[in-house]
Amino acid sequence: MTSPTGRQPTLDEVAKLAGVSRSAASRAINNAAHVSAANRLAVERAVRELGYVPNVTAQALARQKVGAVVLAVSDHNEELFGDPFFGRIIAGVTAALEDTDLDLKLLLCHPERGHDRVRRMLRPPRADGIMVMALRGDDPLQRMVEKSGLPTVYGGLPLHGRPEWFVDVDNRGGGRVAAEHLVSLGRRRIATIAGPADTHVAVARLDGFADALSVAQLDHTLVEHADFTREGGAAAMERLLQREPGLDAVSVASDNMAAGALQTLLQHGRRVPEDVAVVGFDDLPIGHLTQPSLTTIQQPIRSLGYEMARVLLAVVDGEKPSPLLLPTRLVVRESAPAPVSLAVS
Amino acid sequence: MTSPTGRQPTLDEVAKLAGVSRSAASRAINNAAHVSAANRLAVERAVRELGYVPNVTAQALARQKVGAVVLAVSDHNEELFGDPFFGRIIAGVTAALEDTDLDLKLLLCHPERGHDRVRRMLRPPRADGIMVMALRGDDPLQRMVEKSGLPTVYGGLPLHGRPEWFVDVDNRGGGRVAAEHLVSLGRRRIATIAGPADTHVAVARLDGFADALSVAQLDHTLVEHADFTREGGAAAMERLLQREPGLDAVSVASDNMAAGALQTLLQHGRRVPEDVAVVGFDDLPIGHLTQPSLTTIQQPIRSLGYEMARVLLAVVDGEKPSPLLLPTRLVVRESAPAPVSLAVS
């Protein structure tokens, strides 16, 4: 277990101890062909005896591969970080990387600052591939990533363009289901608080909303945008009430905004869900805390991270995986209960 | 801007173009001494012309340094990730690394699984230093980190032992201030919901609680432990009420648990703060949402990340920085308002 020198044992030492050439030792360790069973065994023994672990840096240099992938997150307002999103994404990514011997590097990019750092990071050989998340309208990060030529997987589509590889949540479907639920409750004057207009996720959820209301032949122009924060949601709700005091339902594009909207509604004396039904999006823990608790669209955050990494691994290995759209699920709680019509009958 | 070959330009090409030796070019680029102004200029021009960026892998191999530090988080129950903690820590760490050209690697360690991966990661030359967070009782991670011999900074003290380098929040002070606030409100039957007994943060906050009550000559044995979750907090509150129906205040070691405790209190017909005053810990967004809003102890999460990285950088550079204890701050909201006695007087 102790290397002769104070440092880590090297391949040479392993080879010497095993009585073979360095080449043979290398082949044995990477279990390639052209190694006799005897030698392979000898090498394995030597490895164990010395506690040898390949020097990844040297491997990287020789193989012209890095042994790491980066997760790049565009960090506007730490918005993503106010939520538990981030941690779950990372948990998923980590799980997918578990048995690959690839390291995960993290790259937080402020849209305005630190571009040099980002550019450096993206230039090979700093990583073998990259996952990008949470892009805004025309985030400089997108251009930089494209220029880098690195295998790239998008977590959530960018506003413009359709990258070759991505994993996204079915935001449009989720938006539709949310609105459909409100329609099924018999609501007729349905509004929505959408996310920032320069994000694909907001646009998609809004499209889904419009889909559902069109099918139901309802007006779907009662839209206000906000920035995914609680305060933003509260303000947007204020504007909606001003535009249409008689609205009887609102589909909100995030739980945080929904929490804000709830507060505004209560302040204005509306009862939820009696007067106004509310459905959120995300299924954050916060949804249990609001009064009333929040009906919402659950999205598989952890899976998003997991699948992103899986797709990236495939791409890095030269495969052509197909893009993925992960399903959402309606979670019914108090703010927009199940339709009674279906209850017994 | 285009390298002659399809690949990235190398130092040799730069040197050739600048008409100097590779050594000189290297010195110029790392702006070391012993380069004439003229040559330095020529090299700089060549670098710009070729768009040269040093190959970090090769540098790493030659310098016997990696160019990356790791942030290791012990991942029990994704507890840390339910909160916005994680993102803020990372934002802080990233800020501190901003102009160092060091990459940040992330290591999520399940206490039971994935040890091999962790061990590999910790063995040089996979990183130049490591930051460890959120250790439990005797987390295997701690032993592994210690064995690795890598420069290590602890974010939050471990339960056992006192590492040479760490950054922590003044949890004991925070616990004390919380309790003092309740005392100053005239409360006499003060309970506490502490965190898991096998974490240093829980123990420290509890010690602070005991400090304050001892000084005030009040009983400080009304203690229940929970796991930092809302559900856990609710259950613990239940137990406390059973033990002491007449309690008039409770200091809770996290906002999440406090949110749960509030629910339990309301369910049992207690008015907050009239019957029972409540103070939390953390200052998470959730504290604005509860009914009533939550008085709490704010802790500088982002700074914790920032300082951790700063200390690590210093250690890696061979310095001997002193450990840091970051201050907390009482944030007074509705669940435990400011003492009236001091209001006008």
Add this chain to the structure above:
DNA sequence: CCAGGGACTGGAAGCGCTCCCGGTTTCTGG
């Protein structure tokens, strides 16, 4: 019994950079 093919083997040439070191040039002060 022998040619030919396959499975092995180890030497050596990298991967792209750092850094030591002996040698040359230039500058300074006496």
Add this chain to the structure above:
DNA sequence: CCAGAAACCGGGAGCGCTTCCAGTCCCTGG
């Protein structure tokens, strides 16, 4: 004007690994 120091320069030996390739050896089928 000269010795000695200081500044500068480039050759070359690594860092630890992979991988090409020319060479051995053994085994088969004709």
